[in-house]
Amino acid sequence: MNLNATIKKFIHENNFQKLSERIVIIRYDGISIYSNAQDDFESATICALVSGLWQAAKQLNTLIDNDNDFFEHRLSFDTTANGLYILPIKIFKEEYFVCSLYKDISNPAKLKRDLRQLKEKLELHLEGVVVEQKIDRSGYLFKNITDEEIDKIFEYGV
Amino acid sequence: MSFVNYHTKEINCKIVYYGPGLGGKTTNIQYIYQKTAAKLKGEMVTLNTKNERTLFFDFIPLDFKNIRGFRVKFHVYTVPGQVFYEPSRTMILRGVDGVVFVADSQVERMEANLESFNELQTKLSEMSYKEGDVPIVMQWNKRDLPNIVSTQDLEEKLNKIDVPSFEACAINGQGVFETLKTISKLVLLNIKGGLE
Numbered sequence: 001m002n003l004n005a006t007i008k009k010f011i012h013e014n015n016f017q018k019l020s021e022r023i024v025i026i027r028y029d030g031i032s033i034y035s036n037a038q039d040d041f042e043s044a045t046i047c048a049l050v051s052g053l054w055q056a057a058k059q060l061n062t063l064i065d066n067d068n069d070f071f072e073h074r075l076s077f078d079t080t081a082n083g084l085y086i087l088p089i090k091i092f093k094e095e096y097f098v099c100s101l102y103k104d105i106s107n108p109a110k111l112k113r114d115l116r117q118l119k120e121k122l123e124l125h126l127e128g129v130v131v132e133q134k135i136d137r138s139g140y141l142f143k144n145i146t147d148e149e150i151d152k153i154f155e156y157g158v
Numbered sequence: 159m160s161f162v163n164y165h166t167k168e169i170n171c172k173i174v175y176y177g178p179g180l181g182g183k184t185t186n187i188q189y190i191y192q193k194t195a196a197k198l199k200g201e202m203v204t205l206n207t208k209n210e211r212t213l214f215f216d217f218i219p220l221d222f223k224n225i226r227g228f229r230v231k232f233h234v235y236t237v238p239g240q241v242f243y244e245p246s247r248t249m250i251l252r253g254v255d256g257v258v259f260v261a262d263s264q265v266e267r268m269e270a271n272l273e274s275f276n277e278l279q280t281k282l283s284e285m286s287y288k289e290g291d292v293p294i295v296m297q298w299n300k301r302d303l304p305n306i307v308s309t310q311d312l313e314e315k316l317n318k319i320d321v322p323s324f325e326a327c328a329i330n331g332q333g334v335f336e337t338l339k340t341i342s343k344l345v346l347l348n349i350k351g352g353l354e
Contacts, residue, residue: 002165029253031161031170041200044219052214055249141349150343153222
């Protein structure tokens with residue numbers, strides 16, 4: 001199974017990519033799994049910041065409540081028309097996030113509801129497709145890499 | 159934990175610059191940012207205090223050329239070095255694929271170096287990593303300053319695990335790319351998920 005391709009297909013088939021200016025799905029450590037942004041670097045930056053933001057909020061919350069299920073939380077930073085909205089999503093028992101950055105939206109409540117639907121539908125969808133397509137990839141990706149190969153990918157440098 | 163997308167042939171890895179406060183972590187990645195061609199890097203994100211100390215993290219996304227058909231993307235972070243930002247360091251280490259430990263070579267900073275390195279090892283262990291699971295490269299920074307510890311002493315006190323180490327003066331770029339190249343190679347060699 002290819003997680004990125006499966007998620008992208010699901011989102012585009014259901015037109016979720018059009019919900020807001022930026023829709024990203026992020027692994028807990030800030031790696032982008034899906035983004036509707038054209039610019040890869042922008043996606044990477046959004047993912048790093050969202051991951052940090054969520055983890056900081058989670059840490060803050062543990063000061064007053066240690067027993068919470070964080071998959072039930074949501075995080076908003078918004079005005080009446082602009083902002084961001086983050087929802088945790090469980091994929092293969094791991095923590096991911098769905099994040100929307102939006103601007104000039106007339107009904108943010110509807111957008112948030114649609115994003116919660118995206119989360120729920122995607123979780124359900126992935127439960128169905130994962131097992132039969134799982135591929136076992138054991139061992140290391142590269143057996144050896146020479147210094148010359150590393151020099152070559154860094155040749156933009158000093 | 160690296161992410162390999164076999165469909166688009168992309169590798170994503172997370173490298174974290176760790177070390178005591180004012181040791182030169184941010185200076186390292188600022189140099190990398192300055193010397194990297196615009197099309198291969200995103201904007202550098204810095205979450206600083208008013209007096210330019212790292213508050214949460216610095217971040218640069220780098221998008222390298224292909225290596226054996228895979229496009230390699232490195233997500234380079236620094237942690238805040240000041241002691242009281244310990245929870246932030248834990249957060250940033252989550253999912254790390256490789257660590258550059260930036261030690262300050264000045265005699266008076268040895269204790270801070272040791273404290274920071276011990277903290278790093280404890281954190282990795284708490285995250286269930288065994289020794290050797292996460293590649294580490296040591297950088298002995300600020301070699302241009304007077305009153306510095308010999309590299310032999312630094313090796314003996316900080317590099318008991320015998321990982322690659324480099325002398326550096328990050329402010330003028332000495333040793334910066336050598337360190338990054340080495341951690342990059344170790345991280346790539348450590349990626350699980352052989353091709354079928």
